[in-house]
Amino acid sequence: MGTDNVGRDVLSRVVWGARTSLEIMAIGVLIALAIGFPLGLLSGYVAGKLDRVLVLIMDSVYAFPGLLLAALIAAVIGKGVFNIGIAITVIYIPLYFRVTRNQTLSVREEPYVEAARALGARPLTVMFSYIAHSSIIAIPVIFSLSSADAILTAAGLSYLGLGLEVDTPGDWGRDLSDAQQFIGVGIWWTSLFPGLMIILLTIGLSFLGEGLNDIINPILRKERT
Amino acid sequence: MAPGETLGVVGETGSGKSTLAKAILGVLPSNATVKGELVFRETLLTQMNDETLRKLRGKDIALIFQDPMTRLNPLMTIEDHFVEEIQAHESVSAEEARSRALEALVSMGIHESRIKNYPHEFSGGMRQRIMIALALVLNPSLLVADEPTTSLDVIVEAQILEILQDLRRVYKMSLLLITHNLGIVAEVCDRVVVLYAGKVAELGPVREIFHRPLHPYTQGLLASIIHLETKELHSIDGSPPDMVTPPSGCRFHPRCPYMQSICVKTVPPLVEFSPGHFAACHFGEKFL
Numbered sequence: 001m002g003t004d005n006v007g008r009d010v011l012s013r014v015v016w017g018a019r020t021s022l023e024i025m026a027i028g029v030l031i032a033l034a035i036g037f038p039l040g041l042l043s044g045y046v047a048g049k050l051d052r053v054l055v056l057i058m059d060s061v062y063a064f065p066g067l068l069l070a071a072l073i074a075a076v077i078g079k080g081v082f083n084i085g086i087a088i089t090v091i092y093i094p095l096y097f098r099v100t101r102n103q104t105l106s107v108r109e110e111p112y113v114e115a116a117r118a119l120g121a122r123p124l125t126v127m128f129s130y131i132a133h134s135s136i137i138a139i140p141v142i143f144s145l146s147s148a149d150a151i152l153t154a155a156g157l158s159y160l161g162l163g164l165e166v167d168t169p170g171d172w173g174r175d176l177s178d179a180q181q182f183i184g185v186g187i188w189w190t191s192l193f194p195g196l197m198i199i200l201l202t203i204g205l206s207f208l209g210e211g212l213n214d215i216i217n218p219i220l221r222k223e224r225t
Numbered sequence: 226m227a228p229g230e231t232l233g234v235v236g237e238t239g240s241g242k243s244t245l246a247k248a249i250l251g252v253l254p255s256n257a258t259v260k261g262e263l264v265f266r267e268t269l270l271t272q273m274n275d276e277t278l279r280k281l282r283g284k285d286i287a288l289i290f291q292d293p294m295t296r297l298n299p300l301m302t303i304e305d306h307f308v309e310e311i312q313a314h315e316s317v318s319a320e321e322a323r324s325r326a327l328e329a330l331v332s333m334g335i336h337e338s339r340i341k342n343y344p345h346e347f348s349g350g351m352r353q354r355i356m357i358a359l360a361l362v363l364n365p366s367l368l369v370a371d372e373p374t375t376s377l378d379v380i381v382e383a384q385i386l387e388i389l390q391d392l393r394r395v396y397k398m399s400l401l402l403i404t405h406n407l408g409i410v411a412e413v414c415d416r417v418v419v420l421y422a423g424k425v426a427e428l429g430p431v432r433e434i435f436h437r438p439l440h441p442y443t444q445g446l447l448a449s450i451i452h453l454e455t456k457e458l459h460s461i462d463g464s465p466p467d468m469v470t471p472p473s474g475c476r477f478h479p480r481c482p483y484m485q486s487i488c489v490k491t492v493p494p495l496v497e498f499s500p501g502h503f504a505a506c507h508f509g510e511k512f513l
Binding site for chain 2: 047110114118119120123
């Protein structure tokens with residue numbers, strides 16, 4: 001893939017960039033899931049004031065354009081892989097919260113939940129065995145799709161220079177922004193390959209999400225056979 | 226209710242039968258309030274806190290519902306259902322819970338190899354039997370059955386009723402049977418309560434109610450039963466009242482053939498017109 005303007009190998013930068021991107025994405029999305037899912041569950045099940053407060057907070061965060069919010073947070077807490085991961089977490093918590101809460105609200109009304117309560121099931125059992133167990137069905141698809149989105153957001157942050165430390169090995173967004181100035185003189189490889197990688201990873205994760213949806217959703221599953 | 230007694234609760238749709246069942250166990254929606262007294266073995270159910278009431282459910286008072294098709298968790302095997310219920314009330318090992326589950330299932334006439342099946346692998350009648358088994362596995366002293374056979378065909382219905390009666394005899398369990406089928410009531414119940422628009426219209430021993438109904442609504446119900454010799458269908462005029470703004474005085478007055486002005490003005494009290502036989506009608510004596 002050639003070398004960049006200071007002689008660094010583009011291929012190895014791209015490969016290391018994959019690692020960095022995946023790290024950021026994993027931190028971001030996994031922590032968002034770990035926070036958003038239980039909160040959504042609690043909020044949907046308990047309802048009342050707690051629910052109203054949480055929905056208000058989550059909707060406010062959700063209303064912010066993702067990149068802007070991440071940029072704000074990154075500017076405040078500084079650079080580094082972990083910090084960017086956290087910035088991305090904050091953007092995706094409302095998504096997991098909302099999806100889980102919707103599932104919880106609908107499962108909560110199911111007759112078998114009422115029957116379980118009538119036979120004396122403990123509230124925690126109802127929440128986990130029944131509601132969480134049913135709600136988790138929606139998560140894998142959202143997980144892959146938000147991962148795809150997280151890659152784009154992370155790349156966007158790096159492109160803006162808010163992402164990682166300058167000496168982090170392999171940072172697709174930063175490479176893209178560095179390479180911009182050379183496109184005019186005909187040096188296409190320093191910008192093409194990082195950009196291509198971002199696209200590939202994003203599309204790959206999106207396809208993963210769609211594929212999971214096809215398998216999990218019983219209606220779509222029937223259409224395949 | 227006395228131990229071992231079967232009390233039938235009869236009424237039209239919307240008369241409050243299911244609400245009564247759920248109120249007993251405290252599983253009404255959170256915006257419902259319960260007024261009045263529900264006494265179980267000298268304790269006031271309405272004043273219990275949540276955890277005490279939860280322990281009661283399934284263990285002392287059990288509730289089975291009308292639609293067995295949707296009452297079991299599709300993600301759990303039958304064994305899981307039993308184990309969860311047993312362990313929610315008693316601290317026993319999973320092994321013991323599983324063996325009790327097997328016993329309960331077999332006593333319902335379901336083969337033991339099916340214990341690890343999921344609910345969707347059973348028919349409606351079998352699911353209802355599973356539900357009954359779940360309700361009875363902890364030997365409650367009161368079983369509240371909310372229209373347990375309404376959605377089942379008559380043959381399965383007969384089987385289920387037979388099971389319920391056997392269990393009553395063997396375990397001395399009281400049964401509160403909610404139904405709109407007077408035939409079942411005549412067959413199975415010791416006493417009957419007739420509900421109309423959320424109020425008790427009549428209450429008494431089954432024979433008394435059938436042979437000498439004191440409330441015009443009960444009379445209307447009995448007259449609408451179709452026999453082999455029925456030539457003409459008889460129904461009660463009018464339609465069930467709006468529960469948001471129910472009729473004043475006696476709630477049945479718009480449909481009552483014997484209505485007088487007092488019926489519109491005053492709510493009739495529940496009076497014992499003959500031993501054990503109560504009716505809420507201003508003119509109950511006339512029908513004695």
